[in-house]
Amino acid sequence: MQRQHDHTTDTAYKTRRDEIATLSADLTPDDPIPVVEYTEREHELWRMVCAELATRHRTAAAAEYLESAEQLAIPLDHVPQLRDVSERMKSISGFRFQAAPALVPLKEFCGGLASSRFHSTQYLRHPGTPFYTEDPDMLHDLVGHGNILASDRFARLYRLAGEAASRVRSTEALQFVGKVFWFTLECGVVRERGERKAYGATLLSSCGELDHFRDTEIRPLNVASLVDVEYVISTYQSILFEADSMDQVEDTVSAFWSSCDDDSISALHHA
Incomplete structure (x- = not known):
């Protein structure tokens, strides 16, 4: 299993990453997305991974x-x-990107989704681990999330997730909304014509995950069953949840996100 390179020990990479991140520090949602002058090595990494x-x-x-x-x-x-990419995506589905210097807190991230904004980084993963990264990077945000956000169906689901996270008050409820997001929009799989296919952004932006995901433990998609499942983002997924169709994905998560509140989520945990 390919593990995350400790980029904090690579001074040149850390300096470059900080340089790019600084461009989007303290931006408001209405500020223009900064232009980054990428190096040939970064273009080469992008080409190879894509x-x-x-x-x-x-x-x-x-x-x-x-x-x-x-x-x-x-x-x-x-x-x-x-x-x-943001301008094109907005013209297709109404979603747009907001530049972020790094991973943003869950409440802030989901608040953006409720307003049809997706926080995206602008730096790339460490070249030493091009095919798997536990950190969000621009490849994950664009190839994983951006591509699916050009779908009207998924743009609606991302908005619903954001609205649900903005609506709940307790930490327990917020974390559970995030867990449903993780096992669907990040790591979701679906059955198509008898074959298992990936639609989650984490899977689709990682060669390592795509090589691995069909060998994991697969369970039927059911929101209530997620209560007892833990997950870590620093390694390949050991449990995934599969829907029978994209319609089932939409029906299952939209029904949950459109109606959930602190009481209903608490009831799931104490059932």
Whole structure:
């Protein structure tokens, strides 16, 4: 299993990452997305990872993801400017990107989703571990989330997740809303024509996860059953939840996110 490179020991990488992150520090949602002048090494990393992912997506990605990605048409031969992808995505589904210096707190992240904004980084993963990263990076945010956010169906689901997280008050409820997001929009799988396909952003932006996900323990998608399941983001997933169709994904999570509150989530935990 490929583990995360400790980028804090790589001074050059840390300096470059901090340099890019600083561009988006203290921005408001209405501020323009900064332009980043990417290096040839960064363009090379982007090309390599995108080429490997594209090969796997042809057999492992859900049809709706592939159709949505074709609509968004993210460049595969160079690192695009986040503002350019954001403008195109907004014209398709109404969602747009907001530049973020790093992973943002769950409440803030979900608040953005409720307003059709997705917080995205602008730096790339460490070149020493190109095919798996536990940190969000621009490849994860664009290839994983951006591509599916060009789908009207998934844009609605992301908004519903954000509205649910903004509505609940307790830490327990917020964490459970986030857990449902994790096992669906981040790590969701679906059955298509008898085959297991990935639609979650974490799976679809990681060659390592795509090589691994069909060998994990697979359980039927059921929100109540998530109560007793723990997860870690620093390794490949050991348990995944599969829907019978994209319609089931939509029906299951939209029913939960559109109606959940602190009391209903507390009742799930104490059932």
